[in-house]
Amino acid sequence: MTFLDHFNQIQWDELKMSIHSKTPVDVENALQSSRLTHGQFLALISPAAEPYLEAMAQKSMQLTRQRFGNTLQLYIPLYLSNKCTNICTYCGFSLDNKIRRKTLKMEELDREVAAIKKMGFDHILLVTGEAPGTVGVSYIKSVIERLRPHFSHISIEVQPLDQEDYETLMKEGLDAVLVYQETYHRAAYEKYHLRGSKMDFNYRLETADRLGRAGVDKIGVGALIGLEDWRTDSAMVAAHLDYLEKTYWRTRYSISFPRLRPCEGEFQPVSIISDRQLVQLICAYRLFKPEAELSLSTRESEKFRDNVLPLGITTMSAYSSTHPGGYADDNILGNEDLEQFTIDDNRRPEAVAEAIRAKGLEPVWKDWSHCFSHS
Amino acid sequence: MLKIADKTFSSRLFTGTGKFSNSQLMADAIIASGSELVTMALKRVDLNEQQDNILGPLLDSQLEHNLNLLPNTSGARNAEEAIYAAQLAREALGTHFVKIEIHPDPKYLLPDPIETLKACETLSAMGFAVLPYVHADPVLCKRLEEVGVAAVMPLGSPIGSNLGLKTKDFIQIIIEQSSVPVVVDAGIGSPSDAALAMEMGADAVLVNSAIAVARDPVQMAIAFKDAVIAGRRAFKAGLGGRSLQAKASSPLTAFLDDF
Numbered sequence: 001m002t003f004l005d006h007f008n009q010i011q012w013d014e015l016k017m018s019i020h021s022k023t024p025v026d027v028e029n030a031l032q033s034s035r036l037t038h039g040q041f042l043a044l045i046s047p048a049a050e051p052y053l054e055a056m057a058q059k060s061m062q063l064t065r066q067r068f069g070n071t072l073q074l075y076i077p078l079y080l081s082n083k084c085t086n087i088c089t090y091c092g093f094s095l096d097n098k099i100r101r102k103t104l105k106m107e108e109l110d111r112e113v114a115a116i117k118k119m120g121f122d123h124i125l126l127v128t129g130e131a132p133g134t135v136g137v138s139y140i141k142s143v144i145e146r147l148r149p150h151f152s153h154i155s156i157e158v159q160p161l162d163q164e165d166y167e168t169l170m171k172e173g174l175d176a177v178l179v180y181q182e183t184y185h186r187a188a189y190e191k192y193h194l195r196g197s198k199m200d201f202n203y204r205l206e207t208a209d210r211l212g213r214a215g216v217d218k219i220g221v222g223a224l225i226g227l228e229d230w231r232t233d234s235a236m237v238a239a240h241l242d243y244l245e246k247t248y249w250r251t252r253y254s255i256s257f258p259r260l261r262p263c264e265g266e267f268q269p270v271s272i273i274s275d276r277q278l279v280q281l282i283c284a285y286r287l288f289k290p291e292a293e294l295s296l297s298t299r300e301s302e303k304f305r306d307n308v309l310p311l312g313i314t315t316m317s318a319y320s321s322t323h324p325g326g327y328a329d330d331n332i333l334g335n336e337d338l339e340q341f342t343i344d345d346n347r348r349p350e351a352v353a354e355a356i357r358a359k360g361l362e363p364v365w366k367d368w369s370h371c372f373s374h375s
Numbered sequence: 376m377l378k379i380a381d382k383t384f385s386s387r388l389f390t391g392t393g394k395f396s397n398s399q400l401m402a403d404a405i406i407a408s409g410s411e412l413v414t415m416a417l418k419r420v421d422l423n424e425q426q427d428n429i430l431g432p433l434l435d436s437q438l439e440h441n442l443n444l445l446p447n448t449s450g451a452r453n454a455e456e457a458i459y460a461a462q463l464a465r466e467a468l469g470t471h472f473v474k475i476e477i478h479p480d481p482k483y484l485l486p487d488p489i490e491t492l493k494a495c496e497t498l499s500a501m502g503f504a505v506l507p508y509v510h511a512d513p514v515l516c517k518r519l520e521e522v523g524v525a526a527v528m529p530l531g532s533p534i535g536s537n538l539g540l541k542t543k544d545f546i547q548i549i550i551e552q553s554s555v556p557v558v559v560d561a562g563i564g565s566p567s568d569a570a571l572a573m574e575m576g577a578d579a580v581l582v583n584s585a586i587a588v589a590r591d592p593v594q595m596a597i598a599f600k601d602a603v604i605a606g607r608r609a610f611k612a613g614l615g616g617r618s619l620q621a622k623a624s625s626p627l628t629a630f631l632d633d634f
Binding site for chain 1: 393394395396397398416417418419420421450451452456459460463479480481482535537584587588
């Protein structure tokens with residue numbers, strides 16, 4: 001029994017219709033509830049909830065402060081490799097994109113670590129494309145081994161792995177794994193993923209189950225907003241999370257909501273979420289799951305991030321470079337031929353920390369101890 | 376004076392360092408509360424830095440205000456992790472006091488009684504002054520006492536919930552039966568909750584969220600300080616019994632007066 005069994009019972013079109021049939025009464029009912037059902041979450045992401053955005057934001061902020069206090073966790077992504085054997089039509093790392101491919105060697109890794117530590121980060125997210133030959137489990141394992149003494153929290157965003165692989169990595173000190181379904185619309189998924197192991201929708205969908213069984217401390221879920229109707233995909237994320245929380249009750253969960261932007265000459269998203277709607281989604285997630293971590297990346301603009309950060313966000317990246325080797329070079333903008341997507345907020349970490357303080361929150365650099373990962 | 380292990384405390388309000396918007400405000404609130412025992416999550420302490428920035432302003436005033444540190448093992452999911460964390464904390468912070476928090480459930484952060492008992496037995500034998508965070512379970516509290524804990528810390532309601540003493544009747548039993556100090560921890564959302572716990576005879580209360588997330592943490596800290604003092608004084612003065620029924624006369628036994 002995995003999430004796939006539940007997933008197969010959910011009809012995309014019915015779910016979509018159910019969201020669009022929500023009324024103001026459903027929204028008010030959800031706003032008054034202290035523990036929301038999945039149906040109530042649907043009301044909050046529906047068009048009917050749009051006039052209630054301010055009330056949602058107020059409640060979202062209050063719940064976030066009560067649970068997480070006046071703090072905000074900072075982390076930095078470290079891109080290890082942009083090699084990829086998949087063709088995904090929306091991604092800069094796609095096999096058919098003519099970019100310079102690079103995988104960090106151990107000496108280069110050390111230089112990146114030194115640059116990152118100098119900036120003050122203690123929580124790190126390792127990111128790769130999917131190239132199991134070069135960037136397989138043994139490579140990731142040796143990277144974690146090398147980073148362990150320098151960071152108190154290590155998470156990965158790499159290709160889905162088998163349960164035993166996760167267990168191996170956890171022994172080296174892996175704390176969290178982020179794996180996004182991209183879209184829960186099976187037919188659309190097949191249209192976007194044209195080559196490589198990522199074509200296997202089911203294997204990806206069951207990744208969180210394998211992680212739960214491996215006993216990893218934290219699992220990150222999400223959909224890439226823009227590939228399909230954002231409301232229905234987010235409703236799927238919420239259903240997935242509901243299932244995971246009940247099944248793997250020892251695990252912590254985080255949700256991300258990366259969105260694709262329309263841009264000239266490149267991939268065009270089929271569903272566009274406005275700033276206002278993204279705020280609605282963030283607040284809806286918070287009201288639905290007061291304990292979940294909500295993470296906001298530097299894909300978003302400085303202005304958007306600064307205004308949204310007190311409303312429900314718990315975790316933020318800063319000064320991200322999406323090309324391998326970007327930190328030691330301190331050449332964050334110059335290497336567009338290597339990067340996965342363009343960063344919108346490129347302020348230095350101390351400037352982001354200052355913006356967090358300006359909102360009355362304390363930027364947190366360390367909130368984990370490796371003694372809890374593998375004692 | 377309250378005595379726990381080898382330390383005495385004139386304040387019965389214990390506080391925490393989490394959730395404050397900055398470390399100066401945290402230090403100001405804790406000092407205003409008069410608290411002499413302050414818990415902090417080991418996971419937040421940077422063990423590599425001599426002067427961790429979250430504790431900086433607090434440690435500066437530690438001596439002057441008789442502040443003792445109570446590292447906690449928040450983040451640990453089993454006894455093994457908690458024991459390891461306690462050892463790290465002793466080394467890093469130079470105290471043998473430790474608050475055992477083992478919550479495998481990250482949602483409501485409820486404590487695991489089985490792992491807690493195991494960890495407390497080992498750590499007490501190793502010479503730690505162990506203060507376990509537990510459910511308001513009277514039998515568990517007696518079992519913990521038998522393995523040598525320095526105090527017990529039953530919860531009023533889930534951590535950070537501010538719901539008050541939902542477990543009131545069980546806390547009353549624990550207070551009645553305990554031969555180690557009883558510190559009511561978690562869920563105390565307002566000064567009246569703290570006063571109630573103290574009136575019931577708790578030896579101390581631990582308050583963090585309700586102070587840290589208040590609009591004015593320093594004023595709230597003072598309110599809690601006053602409430603704890605009032606509650607303790609009321610307990611010692613002896614509360615009158617409560618009943619909704621008026622007790623004007625003794626209709627059943629008044630006839631005896633005629634004899």
